[in-house]
Amino acid sequence: MRAPEPVFEAPWHAQVFALTVHLHAQAAFGWPEWTEQFGAVLAEHGVDKELDGGEDYFLAWVEALERICTTKELAEAQVLAQLKEGWARAYLATPHGAVVRLGADEPE
């Protein structure tokens, strides 16, 4: 065997992969449902540019997971947007090197 390539190039690639596999294992959605959703997003993203199967592949993965979670009412789009902003603020309010916690930007 030749040396393997890294399986995930960034932590969030691994995280979104694991989330999807885990949700499927919990029967949150069926795998054919997932591949259909993911395939549709890949097709949409591939209209304007040719996807190289790297970062753009996982970007499509994130979008597909958001869509399947909101369609199945596992997650609300508005809450996701708020949480995303909350995490961004928390990162910016946390000193470098410290553990980032959601709400770190809010007064105790």
Next chain:
Amino acid sequence: MGLQYAGKLAHLFAMPHDFDDPDHAHSVLPPDPALRVKALETLLERKGLIDPAALDEIIDTYAHRVGPQNGAAVVARAWDEPEFAEALKQDATAAVRDMGFYGRQGEHIVAVFNTPGQHNMVVCTLCSCYPWPLLGIPPSWFKSDAYRSRAVREPRKVLAEFGVKLADDTKVRVWDSTAEIRYLVIPERPEGTEGWSQEQLAKAVTRDSMVGTDVLGAQS
């Protein structure tokens, strides 16, 4: 949440910001999709729909324990034991399960055998369906638009780009994976491997040969 990976699994990833930079008084803001994933994780965990420990376990499995070495062991055994090769032809899912290779994306595996007259090649035109328990996570090229769109249309050209030149009278058969069926190509046993142990044989098997984009040359 989420940061658990930074500790236990940090060594798996390139961490471009993992150094002391006095210009960064605050933590480095992760890229937009990373924040979206964190938002999903946070919300799903609050709702009790996910278990963070299970996420760690999944990442660890795919980063360390699952990979093409599993498929290579299957191929080597098929070369060495005719009765196993036959079992693989009849019901690959059961045959590889008996070797301990089963799990997600491996629920229904079909083994396709290369012969002098037929070369097999696998693609997923819809997305990137792949036999995870045997080959791990697919490489970028398998997931690229170029491969997904061209493998069916012009397989010989694609193979040539991988450096695979087949005899003119060798037929190419392209198998399109689905959410239900995954394919494992059993390449032809290379010359010069007579008398080799299964362990030695497995080392001669490349990942790409099990997807059909590589042909194993003679071993010395």
